[in-house]
Amino acid sequence: MPAPVLMVVGTASSVGKSTLVAALCRLAARRGLRVAPFKAQNMSNNAAVTADGGEIARSTAVQAAAAGIAPTVAMNPILIKPEGQRRSQIVVEGKPWQTLAAADFWQRKALLWPVITRNLDALRAEYDLVIAEGAGSPVELNLKAGDLVNMRVAVYAQARTLLVGDIDRGGIFAQLLGTLMLLEPAERRLIEGLIVNRFRGDPALFVDGVRILEERGGVPVLGVVPWIEDLDLPAEDAVALDQARPAPAHGLVIAVIRLPAIANFDDFDPLAREPGVTVRYIDYPSQLAGAAAVILPGTKHTLAARRWLRERGFDAALRQFTGAIAGICGGYQLLGERISDPLAVEGAGGEDDGLGLLPVETVFAPDKQTTQTVAKAQAAWAGAAELHGYEIHMGRSRRLGEAQPLLRIVRRGATPAADDDGCQSVDGRVWGCYLHGLFANDEFRRGWLRQLGWQPAFDPLPQTDPLDRLADQVAAALGSPVLDRLFTISP
Missing domain, CATH: 3.40.50.880 (Class I glutamine amidotransferase (GATase) domain)
Known part of the structure; x- marks a missing residue:
């Protein structure tokens, strides 16, 4: 029996999907599960190298570290490395495949779906649980026909799927409810619940917000995750430099x-x-x-x-x-x-x-x-x-x-x-x-x-593992009953 897949999709890019997957990998590993991350296709120039010389996204390597395992190319079989506005190097299963203009890559995407399913199937055969990550939004309607990473993966794996929105950027109701509305019925049935991410302040002040989301969305809000300062985890791409204060x-x-x-x-x-x-x-x-x-x-x-x-x-x-x-x-x-x-x-x-x-x-x-x-x-x-x-x-x-x-x-x-x-x-x-x-x-x-003349005022203290701190915060926000359900691996 293939391992179940828990999938995290977001309302947009940079809403916190990567860090949430890392947290869930750490929490599953703490429970003794053999868990692996998976992202079918990543676009990033922040890359990592696996032990056998393959190239994958840095964020996926961090998620593997959270799971307590060595990263492999199966966890990120397609990596797109932009060289400019319209040209990228396409890395497939850890090795350069082709360097293509955006339009040319679009025409070749169908060739890559078997690569994705082969690697996902391999992970499901090896681990107890696979936690998959989407990219951008799952309802970019003009791009959905060529989807390789969001709901096509979820439907293929019949994954229990979490939809994440970033309240810090504003418009959380439009983000989450609009995404739910645009999903196809077969896709929407896979949505296990909503997660409100990066909440600043007292979550008790968002009780009415949770009620509205659940009433109008028809699915539960599984947690309100707080804004977490100074995680110091590698950013997925250079967008983080534009957003940094x-x-x-x-x-x-x-x-x-x-x-x-x-x-x-x-x-x-x-x-x-x-x-x-x-x-x-x-x-x-x-x-x-x-x-x-x-x-x-x-x-x-x-x-x-x-x-x-x-x-x-x-x-x-x-x-x-x-x-x-x-x-x-x-x-x-x-x-x-x-x-x-x-x-x-x-x-x-x-x-x-x-x-x-x-x-x-x-x-x-x-x-x-x-x-x-x-x-x-x-x-x-x-x-x-x-x-x-x-x-x-x-x-x-x-x-x-x-x-x-x-x-x-x-x-x-x-x-x-x-x-x-x-x-x-x-x-x-x-x-x-x-x-x-x-x-x-x-x-x-x-x-x-x-x-260079550096003279610290005090000796640097040993660093606590930011992945543990992240996992603790997410566990507190979601609660044990939700985690019990998400990490159930029986059919």
């Missing part, structure tokens, strides 16, 4: 340039969590004022990012900047002297001069490097501890002359390695490499911050 600058300021098609910007969350450190995302050179360091992050389209930097005036600003400069992945490529994409691996291809801050040249190749990687830093301030992270890149960079590497690769996946990666300037002020997750390594992160 800027924190007041205090202590050491690190600027991160918000490149076009920015990727894996959760790399910098560990910096922002340190006491006395502010991470500021910037769009213009004038915003460098007061920063001790600037980071160029990953990007899905390096040459487009290079043109953007020139047009915004960052070339001169970065050459005049006297603080530290770091680049991760695409940001590392940008710091070099030359970037070439002769096969048009990203966008239209071509070549361009880099910023010229590191003696490095990059050429894009058709095969993508995706590995979990262990390395050791070659900078004295970084300490001697092994560094754990992951690589996702199609560019191949080589140092010129006697340039010094930043890292010595110890292992890629399960395979021992003895390669150099990255580059650092003679004075160590400018450096870059391909290793995502670098700042999650405490000794490296704090060594670099101390180089």
